[in-house]
Structure formats: C-alpha cells, structure tokens
Amino acid sequence: MIIDRLIERIKATENPTVVGLDPRLNYIPSFITEKYYAKYGTTPKAAAKAMYKFNKHIIDAVFDIVPAVKPQIAMYERYGIDGLKAYDKTCRYAKSKGLIVIGDIKRSDIASTAEAYSDGHIGRVNIEGMEYEGFAQDFITLNPYLGSDSITPFLKDCEKYEKGLFVLAKTSNPNSGEIQDLLTDGVPIYEKVGALIEKWGESTMGSHGFSSVGAVVGATHPEQAKRLREVMPHTFFLVPGYGAQGGKAEDLAVCFNSDGLGAIVNSSRGIIAAHMKDEYKTCFADEQNFALAARQACIDMKNDLRRCI
Amino acid sequence: MIIDRLIERIKATENPTVVGLDPRLNYIPSFITEKYYAKYGTTPKAAAKAMYKFNKHIIDAVFDIVPAVKPQIAMYERYGIDGLKAYDKTCRYAKSKGLIVIGDIKRSDIASTAEAYSDGHIGRVNIEGMEYEGFAQDFITLNPYLGSDSITPFLKDCEKYEKGLFVLAKTSNPNSGEIQDLLTDGVPIYEKVGALIEKWGESTMGSHGFSSVGAVVGATHPEQAKRLREVMPHTFFLVPGYGAQGGKAEDLAVCFNSDGLGAIVNSSRGIIAAHMKDEYKTCFADEQNFALAARQACIDMKNDLRRCI
Numbered sequence: 001m002i003i004d005r006l007i008e009r010i011k012a013t014e015n016p017t018v019v020g021l022d023p024r025l026n027y028i029p030s031f032i033t034e035k036y037y038a039k040y041g042t043t044p045k046a047a048a049k050a051m052y053k054f055n056k057h058i059i060d061a062v063f064d065i066v067p068a069v070k071p072q073i074a075m076y077e078r079y080g081i082d083g084l085k086a087y088d089k090t091c092r093y094a095k096s097k098g099l100i101v102i103g104d105i106k107r108s109d110i111a112s113t114a115e116a117y118s119d120g121h122i123g124r125v126n127i128e129g130m131e132y133e134g135f136a137q138d139f140i141t142l143n144p145y146l147g148s149d150s151i152t153p154f155l156k157d158c159e160k161y162e163k164g165l166f167v168l169a170k171t172s173n174p175n176s177g178e179i180q181d182l183l184t185d186g187v188p189i190y191e192k193v194g195a196l197i198e199k200w201g202e203s204t205m206g207s208h209g210f211s212s213v214g215a216v217v218g219a220t221h222p223e224q225a226k227r228l229r230e231v232m233p234h235t236f237f238l239v240p241g242y243g244a245q246g247g248k249a250e251d252l253a254v255c256f257n258s259d260g261l262g263a264i265v266n267s268s269r270g271i272i273a274a275h276m277k278d279e280y281k282t283c284f285a286d287e288q289n290f291a292l293a294a295r296q297a298c299i300d301m302k303n304d305l306r307r308c309i
Numbered sequence: 310m311i312i313d314r315l316i317e318r319i320k321a322t323e324n325p326t327v328v329g330l331d332p333r334l335n336y337i338p339s340f341i342t343e344k345y346y347a348k349y350g351t352t353p354k355a356a357a358k359a360m361y362k363f364n365k366h367i368i369d370a371v372f373d374i375v376p377a378v379k380p381q382i383a384m385y386e387r388y389g390i391d392g393l394k395a396y397d398k399t400c401r402y403a404k405s406k407g408l409i410v411i412g413d414i415k416r417s418d419i420a421s422t423a424e425a426y427s428d429g430h431i432g433r434v435n436i437e438g439m440e441y442e443g444f445a446q447d448f449i450t451l452n453p454y455l456g457s458d459s460i461t462p463f464l465k466d467c468e469k470y471e472k473g474l475f476v477l478a479k480t481s482n483p484n485s486g487e488i489q490d491l492l493t494d495g496v497p498i499y500e501k502v503g504a505l506i507e508k509w510g511e512s513t514m515g516s517h518g519f520s521s522v523g524a525v526v527g528a529t530h531p532e533q534a535k536r537l538r539e540v541m542p543h544t545f546f547l548v549p550g551y552g553a554q555g556g557k558a559e560d561l562a563v564c565f566n567s568d569g570l571g572a573i574v575n576s577s578r579g580i581i582a583a584h585m586k587d588e589y590k591t592c593f594a595d596e597q598n599f600a601l602a603a604r605q606a607c608i609d610m611k612n613d614l615r616r617c618i
Contacts, residue, residue: 037437038580042436043441045440074418075422077426077443080443080444081390081393081394081397084390088389094442106418106452111413113381114385116383117383117386120386120392121386125387125389127334128346130351132352143415143454144488145452145480146415146452146477146488147485147488148484149483175455175459179455180456182498184492184498189491196487293479296615
C-alpha cells in the first residue's frame with residue numbers, strides 16, 4: 001500500500017513535511033529565468049522550462065530529508081500545455097529521486113468521467129490493448145462535493161496500482177466554513193465527509209493502521225482538526241495552511257496521534273521561496289544558493305513540528 | 310457579457326442544446342483511428358489526434374444549429390499532454406466556427422491557486438509584461454465546496470475578458486445527494502450553494518436578466534431543479550443528465566422560464582455517438598456519415614426540448 005510507503009519515508013526522515021512545489025516566476029532566481037527568456041523569449045515555454053529547472057534544484061536539495069513533494073497543478077496549468085509539461089516532468093523527476101509525489105489536482109467528476117481522470121492520473125489508459133501511464137503521481141487530491149460515485153471510480157486504480165487519494169474534508173481558507181461548516185442534524189458537513197472518507201478507505205488499509213484514502217484537513221482550524229482526528233482513526237491527514245496561511249505547529253499537533261503519526265504537513269512558499277525571506281537572506285545571499293535556503297527551511301520546519309508532536 | 314452572447318445564440322438557433330464533446334476511442338470510426346495508428350502507433354499521441362479529428366467533423370456538422378459545445382477535459386487529460394493538446398485545439402476550432410465553448414473542468418482551489426487556474430483558463434498569464442491566453446474557453450465549470458474564496462478570484466477575469474462560470478449546485482449523478490441534499494436549518498446544501506451563486510453573479514449581470522455566473526443543475530432531479538429555478542432567478546442553468554443518464558425533456562422543462570430561456574441542456578454520447586445507436590444506424594450506415602448522425606441527433610433533441618419548454 002502506498003500509505004505504508006509514505007509512513008515509512010516519514011519515519012526514515014523523521015520529518016512529516018511535504019514540500020509544496022508551487023513555483024511562481026517571482027520566486028525563481030534570475031540566473032534561471034534569464035537563461036530561458038534568452039532562448040525562448042518571455043513566453044509560456046520559457047516560463048515552464050524555468051519552473052521545471054527551479055523545481056529540479058529544490059528536489060536535489062531536499063530529497064534526502066523530506067518524504068514527499070506536492071506539486072500544485074494549477075500553478076502549471078496557468079501556463080497551458082507548456083506548464084503541464086513542466087508539471088509532468090517535475091512529478092517524474094521527484095519520483096526518480098525516491099520522493100512520494102502528491103499531485104494536488106482537486107479534480108471532481110462523476111462515473112465514467114471520474115474514470116477518465118483516474119486513468120490519466122493514477123491508472124493506465126488502454127489503447128488497442130497497449131497500456132500507458134499518464135501523470136506520474138502516487139497520491140492525488142479530490143473534491144467530494146459530488147458524492148461517492150465521484151470517488152469510487154478511483155479506488156480500483158488505488159488497489160491495482162498502489163496509489164492513494166487525499167479527499168478534501170476541511171480546507172484551510174477563510175471561507176471554507178461557508179459550506180463545510182454547515183450543520184446537518186447537529187453535525188458539520190466536513191464531519192459527514194470525514195465519515196465517508198473513512199468508508200472509502202476500507203479497501204486500501206495498510207499495515208500501520210491507516211488506509212490509502214486520506215483527508216485534507218487545514219492547519220488553520222485546530223478545533224475541527226481535533227474532532228476529525230477522533231472520528232477518522234484510519235485516515236491519514238494532509239495538512240495545508242502551515243506558515244504563510246497562519247497555521248502554527250502548536251495548532252496542528254492535534255492532527256497527529258501520540259506516536260507522532262497520522263499527518264503530513266505541507267509548506268509551499270515557506271520552503272521554496274525561503275531565499276526571499278529575511279531570516280534566510282543573510283545566510284544564503286547569493287541567489288545560486290536558493291535551494292540550500294529551501295533545505296534549511298525544511299530542517300527548521302521539521303524541528304518546529306517535532307517540538308509540538 | 311458572455312451570457313448575452315450565449316442567449317443570443319440560443320435564440321438564433323432556437324436550440325438550447327449544448328453538444329458535449331467527450332469522445333471515447335470506441336465512438337471514433339475506424340477510418341479515423343486507423344489513419345493515426347498507422348502513423349503514430351497505438352499511442353496516446355495517435356488517440357489524441359483521432360479525438361481532435363473526430364471533434365472537428367462533429368463541429369463542422371453542427372456549428373450552425375447549436376449555440377455551444379462543452380468539451381469535458383477529463384476525457385482528454387486521460388491521455389496526458391497529448392490529450393490536453395487535443396482539448397486545446399478543440400476549444401480553438403469550436404471558437405473559430407462561432408460556437409460558445411464551455412470548458413467542463415470542475416476545478417476548485419483557493420485564493421492565489423484559484424487565480425492561477427483563472428489565468429490559465431479564462432484570463433491571461435503575464436510574463437515580464439507580455440500577456441498570453443491559455444485554454445480558449447468562454448465559460449468554465451467550477452466546484453463550490455471550498456467556498457467564496459475559491460470562486461471570487463475568477464470573477465475579475467469574467468468581468469475583464471467577458472467570460473463566464475457555471476458552478477456546481479445539484480449534479481445529475483445518483484450519489485449527488487450524499488452531500489448536496491443534506492439539510493441545514495431545513496434547507497438543502499444545494500440551495501445554500503444556489504444562493505451563493507446568485508450573489509457571485511451580481512457583478513456580471515447581462516441585458517437578458519441573467520448573470521455570467523450560471524449553475525450546474527442536473528436533469529435527473531426535477532423537483533430540486535424547480536425549486537432552484539425559483540430561488541435563482543438571475544442564474545442561467547447548465548443542465549447535464551439528459552438522455553443517456555435518464556433525464557427526459559418533460560423533467561427538465563422546470564429549468565426554463567415561460568419565455569423559453571433560463572437553461573442550456575447538455576447531451577454528449579446521445580449526439581456524438583448517435584451513429585452507434587439503432588435509431589440512426591439505418592440512415593447513416595456508412596461510418597463516413599457519423600457526423601451527419603450527430604447533426605440529426607441535434608435536430609431531434611431540439612424538437613424534443615421545444616416540445617416541452
């Protein structure tokens with residue numbers, strides 16, 4: 001089960017941190033962007049090539065100290081086909097370095113359409129008997145608003161190809177409560193979704209007590225996260241919102257069990273744009289050292305998390 | 310406003326039908342697939358080229374009698390980068406023929422990530438002062454589970470570039486009720502979402518009484534659709550579920566106002582795979598005529614809808 005591989009890597013690195021590979025052009029040092037602008041002009045192709053090069057440096061600097069990376073596909077889809085090529089190459093390169101790849105795609109659709117997404121992202125596409133893998137992700141994120149028949153088509157590929165899901169339960173954004181916190185029979189929607197996620201995970205239970213169907217639970221809502229940790233004992237959490245969005249290590253300790261397992265915490269700009277932050281600028285003044293700043297930020301985040309869990 | 314352009318095209322064609330361009334390889338006549346398999350092998354590239362060619366034939370056969378097409382991006386994403394190239398080309402070709410393009414992408418993410426999707430799908434991406442358009446869609450579909458801050462980033466591009474949205478309210482699938490029908494203060498979630506959609510549309514009101522922020526309302530739930538039509542007077546409906554999923558013209562009449570406006574009804578396989586259905590097989594026996602069968606299915610659907618609305 002992929003969830004076991006994730007947990008084993010978390011144990012090996014002693015670090016429940018996932019690096020959000022969500023590059024923006026203004027994060028990328030000019031020695032990288034200028035090279036591609038010179039070659040391809042200030043075009044989406046150049047931007048995409050610079051993003052991949054940037055990611056590659058980051059991956060090379062952190063692959064031995066974190067268990068996983070989470071590229072956010074929107075940041076690449078922004079640049080159309082060129083951007084998606086950079087997404088694809090980023091996933092493949094991260095996998096080649098032994099990292100678990102969580103594709104943050106938040107797709108949602110029903111029945112045979114969900115099957116098409118599953119084929120392209122975690123399964124195989126069949127063309128006249130030949131099988132092809134699409135985007136090389138280990139986990140993908142999904143949105144549950146459409147109900148079980150938008151999730152179950154992915155489960156058979158999770159079983160067949162050792163893949164996993166993280167389904168949105170309670171997200172980290174300020175307006176997440178508009179729908180997710182509404183009460184039905186005294187129970188909030190995110191908790192109803194939590195119960196569904198537990199059920200969807202039954203066929204992919206791993207050997208550490210967690211299934212390969214996890215939940216996205218924002219770090220910015222500690223009370224809700226605490227409740228969800230209780231009602232979803234077999235569900236691993238992917239926790240966004242640490243750092244830039246305001247979530248603190250103290251707040252997200254509730255996402256973990258007493259053995260320190262149960263969650264993986266994402267940080268994107270806090271790591272990949274560390275070289276732009278005052279606290280790292282002095283030590284990593286030369287822009288050539290941007291990836292070393294990211295490495296230091298991973299170590300600092302690990303220590304911050306381990307202080308609390 | 311793009312909603313006015315859509316309504317004017319519906320009036321001109323007297324046909325509230327949108328053709329779902331969701332090709333599967335088994336829909337595509339062998340004279341098309343064989344050509345590309347011979348050239349590129351049985352590869353994703355060949356599949357994608359065959360899909361685009363198939364779509365092009367369909368578009369050429371229907372562009373003068375329907376207002377819009379709705380390519381479902383999952384069917385293309387299934388084939389990775391090659392598939393997405395076919396999606397992109399399909400959108401562009403449909404636009405060049407004067408059709409309104411509704412990209413069925415059901416994306417969902419928050420804040421700056423939603424902005425990235427908006428840039429890539431309905432806005433512009435800025436690279437060192439140069440602006441580029443991504444996928445050439447007029448409307449896109451979005452999933453509302455994350456709340457207002459997952460939708461509002463798209464609104465400024467709707468205003469600036471005359472684009473529109475269709476946000477999921479009540480979907481057509483059997484399990485749609487698991488979350489969408491849950492009651493909160495006696496009101497179902499889909500109705501709460503409906504009220505949000507009305508509000509999100511306020512800044513893009515067109516001249517026919519509808520805003521450019523529409524709602525997806527399944528044809529398979531007539532009671533709910535009737536209620537939504539009442540509580541969302543300024544919201545245009547995109548109605549999936551007609552035909553193959555079981556929705557009948559009689560059922561979806563409630564989505565329309567007395568003047569025959571208010572909704573556009575999608576059919577995918579009922580049109581693009583009409584050549585495989587018994588009722589069209591005899592008249593369009595030669596597989597070269599598959600697009601003519603699609604045209605006839607559009608005319609039959611128009612007559613079926615107009616009988617009831």
